[in-house]
Amino acid sequence: MQKHQYEVVVVGAGGAGLTAALYASKTASTAVISKLYPTRSHTGAAQGGIGAALANTEEDHAEWHAFDTVKGSDYLGDQEAIDFMAEEAIDAVLELEHMGLPFSRNPDGTIAQRPFGGHTNNDTGKPVRRACYAADRTGHMILQTLYQQSIKNKVKFFDEFYVIDLLIVDGKTAGVIALELKTGEMHIFQSKTVIIATGGHGRVWEITSNAYSYTGDGVALTLRRGIPAEDMEFFQFHPTGIHKMGILITEGVRGEGGVMINGEGERFMERYAPTVKDLASRDVISRAMYLEIKDGRGIDGKNYLYMDVTPDVVNHYAEIDDRKNPDGSPYRVTADEILSKLPDIIDFCETYIGINPIADPMPVQPTAHYAMGGIPTNKYGEVVVDEKDTVLPGLYAAGEVACVSVHGANRLGTNALLDLIVFGKYSGLKAAEYSAREPFPDLPKDPAAFAMQQLDSIRNSNGNENMIEIADEMKKVMFEHVGVFRVEEGMQIAVDKVRQLKERFKEVRVDDKGLKFNNNLIEAWELSNLLDIAEVTAVSALARTESRGAHSRDDYKKRDDKKWLKHTLAWMENGGVRLGYKPVHITNYKPKDRSY
């Protein structure tokens, strides 16, 4: 067993982890531990853009960005943190550019921006160009740029190391335990601070845009150590996943003028969001799609709809909408422009479904996409562990794994990448600050014992349960009953089912008994994380008897601010889930009805 000592340990090398490490390593000894090579992180899959009110082609303000985010969150977002993020956004994007990020450009050489769902001119209510983009691979360019800068700044990496436990001694953070995948050896990392930046958990659901690696390791890790998870019932279903596969078609397609079409050839979003139509918030569109399909207006009556970005259709609706370019001329597109702005989307469609989106519409359905909930933090990334927002010294979380909460009940597109950069930065700075004033905590006697015991119980299990079967059953029941629309009965079925699956998991079979690259063992561990997350999600959802943002119930159709304008906290205790609640921070914007 090897031992290491660093003041700051960052778990995760995506956008949030790398940003945190770049800042922390300026003044503190820092190590980044990642189960994947950094450039394999899911940030690289992000497509459409990062939000900031640069106002490069039209009027825009950080305050408008903040209000749109509050409204998008269905008023569950914490407003102080949202104001902070919207203000920091402009510097965050400029800083990425200064690091060399190759954004697409306007003719005058400034960073190009496109419209995105829910981002509006607050005077007119019309879509505003706020999403800064690099073609349709913005996340790829962010991840590459941050990794490149990490190399330049000689950040220390432990690649393909899998963190399985968090050490807390006398109420303070003391380090992590990690498994080196190549050798199977355990490593103890003693540290003053830990920044968790492990990403999301979309693999709980059957149809998802998320990578295999999105297994909720960070939230599961902290749950096991008695830290609650916040707002887990709020999970975003993105309207446009490729039918059956779930691969994402960015909202940027609608930003460029694409429209959603039903089986009757109708642009149905007009009926649901008369002002912004296809650029409404994601929860609104996913619900509309569900209703269209339920009423038999799917394509050929089936469970999918069309996303159409063929130039004729785009131009037809741009004319109807009277859409203008920044210079006032009518908005019209050509096939070449679509190709140059959305090359990857076109490649995905050609590769996986044999369709060229410039000639034909794309078949789409809602796909499990983004975790609004996660490890509770304040706006500095400090983890807060109870109803009173008490800070756990030395522990930080940032990125999709964290719940600040800036996304509340529904995240706006482009705000996730922004969240990574802003809260990654502050968690890094705060961790370095803390490290400068605190000594190294002592480690417990046998720091790896807890983790070893859990790992061994999986490794040595001689049961006959098949992992894939357990995983498939979990994904199905969660997609059906804790998906776009929910009712009490269904969610109860999901809770019961997941609990049965957790029992069955105790008899799971792991074929591989070796040490080197034992992915079989890691996948079993990840499945156990997913089962914990599924249970916490379903229990949190069942309790919330209202509809808000991504949590839509057929049996409680309205938002209920009197009872439910509050964050859920869920603890894993005594083999079950205990729920608590904490207030939403409201400053400038009183809750109002939400329409688009």
Add this chain to the structure above:
Amino acid sequence: MQVTLKIFRYNPEDNRKKHFDTFTVEAEPTDRILDLLERIKGTEDGTLGFRRACAHGVCGSDAIRINGVNRLACKVLVQDLKSRKVTIEPILGLPIEKDLIVDMEPFFDHYRSVMPYFVNDDPPPSKERLQSPEERERFDDTTKCILCAACSTSCPSFWVNDKYVGPAAIVNAHRFIFDSRDQAAAERLEILNEQFGVFRCHTIFNCTDACPRDIQVTQAIGEVKKAIIDRNLE
């Protein structure tokens, strides 16, 4: 339909020599090779070793040899194959760790050796550095690289001598050499002019064929060669 996969196997922890195992699985024409590997691992042999993450061709985890050519397992569908029989091997030229998993460190060492990061020591302006769409377009192609190693490990020059930096490193140098905002082109060209640099390339085009992001790799290498020659003539 049924598909038969002949898969290369090696595990340093058991006593068996390197060999192939054959699996036959049910498949849809639209299944990815990665889906089949997952199915085999999930139902037939949990010890099968391979890497993957995104499953749609953007993270670069799963470059392997499929019927003798380098591809991403997640970007080849059953219907793209010529027959129902397919041979799966690890990429060549990097040490094999287990089954389809190779040691990526030598690859990343080459990548890191070419200063693959933005250099501009002037104090940044208060807003963005300006760059015209044309200047941005100049290096667009090489910004797409996902570091999957499909190109470098398809290159005969790299197989012959693993000290050669390889196409992927050159692509990533190109991305900065032709960026109008960057200031370290001369240093990178210096590095690539060395013994194991860009002139090891014999324009065989395997790399361009292997690239899952359709980067014109050979062309990018040619542009770097030309930049070095032009500079030496000055």
